[in-house]
Amino acid sequence: METNKAIISVKNLVKKYDDFIAVQDLSFEVYENEIFGLLGPNGAGKTTTLEIIETLRDKTSGEIIVDGFSVDKHPNAIKQIIGVQLQAAGYYPNLNLIELIELFAGLYGAKIKPMEMLEKVNLQDKAKAKYKALSGGQKQRFSIATTLINQPKIIFLDEPTTGLDPQARRNLWDLIIEIRNAGTTVVITTHYMDEAEQLCDRVAFVERGKIIAVDTPDNLIDQLINSGFERKKEVKKANLEDVFINLTGKEWRE
Amino acid sequence: MQKDINNGTDQVPVRSSGTYSNTTATLALAKASFRSIMRSPSAVVFTLAFPLIFILVFGFLGSGGTRIDVGITPESDINNPVIGMLQKTGMIRLVKDKSKDEFDKLLEKGNVDAMIDVHRKVNTAAYSVNVIYTSASRDKGGILKSVLNNLFYDKTLKPTIAEIKESSVKGREYKTIDFILPGQLGFSLLSTGVFGTAFVFLSLRQTLVIKRFFATPVKRSSIVIGEGIARIGFALIGALFIILIGHFFFGFTLVHGVVTVANMLLLAIMGIIVFMGFGFIISGIAKSESMVPPISNIVTLPQFLLSGTFFSIEAFPTWLQPISRALPLTYLNDAMRKVAFEGMGLWDVKFQIMILLIWGIVIYAIAVKVFKWE
Numbered sequence: 001m002e003t004n005k006a007i008i009s010v011k012n013l014v015k016k017y018d019d020f021i022a023v024q025d026l027s028f029e030v031y032e033n034e035i036f037g038l039l040g041p042n043g044a045g046k047t048t049t050l051e052i053i054e055t056l057r058d059k060t061s062g063e064i065i066v067d068g069f070s071v072d073k074h075p076n077a078i079k080q081i082i083g084v085q086l087q088a089a090g091y092y093p094n095l096n097l098i099e100l101i102e103l104f105a106g107l108y109g110a111k112i113k114p115m116e117m118l119e120k121v122n123l124q125d126k127a128k129a130k131y132k133a134l135s136g137g138q139k140q141r142f143s144i145a146t147t148l149i150n151q152p153k154i155i156f157l158d159e160p161t162t163g164l165d166p167q168a169r170r171n172l173w174d175l176i177i178e179i180r181n182a183g184t185t186v187v188i189t190t191h192y193m194d195e196a197e198q199l200c201d202r203v204a205f206v207e208r209g210k211i212i213a214v215d216t217p218d219n220l221i222d223q224l225i226n227s228g229f230e231r232k233k234e235v236k237k238a239n240l241e242d243v244f245i246n247l248t249g250k251e252w253r254e
Numbered sequence: 255m256q257k258d259i260n261n262g263t264d265q266v267p268v269r270s271s272g273t274y275s276n277t278t279a280t281l282a283l284a285k286a287s288f289r290s291i292m293r294s295p296s297a298v299v300f301t302l303a304f305p306l307i308f309i310l311v312f313g314f315l316g317s318g319g320t321r322i323d324v325g326i327t328p329e330s331d332i333n334n335p336v337i338g339m340l341q342k343t344g345m346i347r348l349v350k351d352k353s354k355d356e357f358d359k360l361l362e363k364g365n366v367d368a369m370i371d372v373h374r375k376v377n378t379a380a381y382s383v384n385v386i387y388t389s390a391s392r393d394k395g396g397i398l399k400s401v402l403n404n405l406f407y408d409k410t411l412k413p414t415i416a417e418i419k420e421s422s423v424k425g426r427e428y429k430t431i432d433f434i435l436p437g438q439l440g441f442s443l444l445s446t447g448v449f450g451t452a453f454v455f456l457s458l459r460q461t462l463v464i465k466r467f468f469a470t471p472v473k474r475s476s477i478v479i480g481e482g483i484a485r486i487g488f489a490l491i492g493a494l495f496i497i498l499i500g501h502f503f504f505g506f507t508l509v510h511g512v513v514t515v516a517n518m519l520l521l522a523i524m525g526i527i528v529f530m531g532f533g534f535i536i537s538g539i540a541k542s543e544s545m546v547p548p549i550s551n552i553v554t555l556p557q558f559l560l561s562g563t564f565f566s567i568e569a570f571p572t573w574l575q576p577i578s579r580a581l582p583l584t585y586l587n588d589a590m591r592k593v594a595f596e597g598m599g600l601w602d603v604k605f606q607i608m609i610l611l612i613w614g615i616v617i618y619a620i621a622v623k624v625f626k627w628e
């Protein structure tokens with residue numbers, strides 16, 4: 001993180017629906033090769049913002065540049081360098097994982113070995129399984145595998161850990177960190193602050209369509225403490241999730 | 255299908271890994287969709303099982319035409335040319351090995367349609383044939399009477415053994431299957447096109463599969479064409495299967511053999527494309543999967559009943575016939591029958607094809623307006 005070169009830059013983004021402003025004047029930058037967290041309550045505009053960057057939704061105004069390409073002028077160029085995991089997206093029915101990967105390889109025009117993609121997310125044993133038959137954690141890992149098919153520079157993960165058990169969640173963190181270490185920039189949304197704190201290099205807080213804070217988790221916490229904030233209860237060196245993992249083991253349950 | 259990188263404003267080659275191919279993407283989609291259809295029970299049932307069941311039922315019902323059960327009195331001389339000739343007509347089933355009393359009871363109930371008694375006349379080569387009809391089965395008795403009249407000038411007595419000279423020209427026999435099969439083929443194409451397309455696009459839209467596709471460089475046209483290729487391919491395999499089973503098991507008439515089959519498959523393609531248009535419209539206006547069957551039935555049922563699938567539309571009351579003549583399936587069925595049985599070429603059924611084309615234009619004009627991607 002020595003060089004903070006922006007790979008995504010969002011300037012004055014506005015998205016209006018008929019009588020409702022989802023995003024108002026939102027600006028931020030995502031640096032190359034970082035894990036960037038977009039945090040905020042439901043309905044704050046996180047998903048809308050992501051989908052506009054992903055070229056899936058039109059914006060009302062503002063400027064977005066992704067790796068030098070403008071969403072207005074070169075949406076297809078952007079599509080080729082990003083991988084997208086949608087919140088609650090399904091996959092083509094009746095196909096097994098290998099066949100789904102083959103389909104996406106065709107859609108991206110990428111030449112890959114489907115089995116290698118599944119190995120990346122540790123799903124090689126499920127190659128012949130249907131997507132519907134996977135557990136929650138497996139589904140999310142498969143979704144992430146589909147984002148990697150075109151060897152993207154940036155991947156977008158919209159609430160990838162929602163609904164997962166603690167083991168699957170930690171397991172997914174490891175996978176995301178691995179992907180980042182392999183040189184990919186990761187943009188992620190989550191409702192779990194412990195996750196953001198552990199995983200993200202920087203986070204942005206979105207509230208009512210506006211960014212209200214952007215910084216590293218550490219700095220944001222320090223700022224709060226410096227402002228005189230104190231927790232009501234002395235924090236122990238472990239929390240209940242640590243107890244859960246300690247008692248039930250670290251291995252994956254699926 | 256062109257091989258340019260991107261469309262419209264987006265002309266920047268992005269990666270060194272080569273140009274993006276819309277053809278590859280389209281074919282990948284077609285392959286995926288085809289695999290999915292082949293594994294979908296409802297597609298297989300509607301395209302193959304239903305039409306085949308109807309063909310089986312009508313094939314067996316219709317193959318022999320009318321059957322007349324004729325009892326032979328126990329005293330009769332079985333090995334005589336009269337009985338032999340009766341059997342050759344293929345219409346008459348002989349009931350043997352029953353006593354006269356039993357036959358009398360069966361006659362009364364109409365379980366046998368007539369009873370026949372054949373005796374060689376004493377000292378001659380001629381036979382005496384005695385027929386007893388029953389009022390319980392007048393129709394069939396009448397048919398038997400004319401059959402016998404064909405065999406003999408006089409049904410009871412004839413001095414010499416009757417010799418039948420068939421002088422009628424042997425025309426092509428128009429069998430039940432020749433009428434039923436094209437209708438069932440049309441029905442198969444209609445249900446695959448309408449139900450299949452409507453369900454697939456609605457569910458792909460609702461489960462955000464299409465949205466995920468949009469995050470890849472694939473074009474919208476590739477999605478539609480890919481799906482279309484898969485569905486047309488599946489429908490053609492189904493059509494070929496129905497035609498071959500009909501031909502080899504039920505004697506479905508294919509006047510020019512392979513050429514006729516090829517013409518029928520070309521008609522099938524035109525039909526399925528028009529019917530898919532209905533599917534696109536339904537997927538656009540249906541709000542949920544449970545709305546697909548009722549709306550689809552509004553499209554398919556009238557055509558199923560009124561387009562000459564089971565009965566010739568001439569059999570309908572005159573006020574219904576204009577409705578029949580407005581439906582696309584009527585013209586597909588009509589063209590199929592003309593091609594298969596009368597051996598016409600596609601140019602000979604250009605009128606029917608033109609009507610299908612007009613339907614296609616109207617349907618797709620509406621589909622473009624109401625189809626929803628998200």
